[in-house]
Amino acid sequence: MLAFGSAQGQTTTQAPAAAVKAETPVQVVERQLKAYNARDAAAFAATYADNVELLDFPAQLQLTGRAKLQAAYTQFFASAPKLRCEILHRSVFGNRVIDHERVTGMPDGKPLEAMAVYEVENGLIRRVTFIK
Template structure:
C-alpha cells in the first residue's frame, strides 16, 4: 500500500478500527492528531488532546480485554468517514450501536463526533 493510500480517509478509519480491535493502544492513538477533539454529535466535547484520549482508552482496554467493534457500514464523503459500529465490551455480552463521524486531515483523525 502506498503512502497516498494510507492517507486516504477510509484507510485511516480502518487502521484505527483494526488497532482498536486488537487493543494496541500505541497504534490506535497514532491515528489521532495531538489536538484531537471528541464530542457527542451536536453536544459537548468529551475529550481534548491525544493524552486525554489515550488515558480514556487505556482504561477501556484494561477494563474490557475482549472489547471489540464490528463495522456494520461505512460512508466516506471527502475527508469525513461515517462508521456504523456495533461494540461488544465482553465476550458473549450485550452489544450497542454507535455512529462515529471521523474528520481527517493530513492522514490523522482530528475530530470524532459520536452518535449513541
C-alpha cells in the same frame, strides 16, 4: 515501492518521499479500527491528531488531546479484554468517514451501537462525533 532504472536496467533508486501517496481517510480510520480491536492504545492514539476532539452529537465535547485519549483508552482496553468493534455500514464524504458501529465485549456485557463521524485532516483523525 516505486523504482526507477536506466534503459538497460543497470541502476535502481527509490522514488522520492514526496512521491509516496498518503493514506486516504478510509485507510486512516481502518488502521484505527484494527488498533481498537487489538486493544493497542498506543497504535490507536497514533491515528489521531495531537489536538483531537471527541464529541457526543451534536457538539458536546467529551475529550480533547491525543495524550488524554491514549490514557483513557489504555484504561478502557484493560477493562474490556473481549472488546470488538464491527462496522455495520460505512459511508465516505470527502474527508469524513461515517461508520455505523456495533461494539461488543463492553465491561457491562451489553452491546453498543452508534454512528461515528471521523474527520480526517493531514492524515490523522482530527475530530470524532458520536451519535448514540
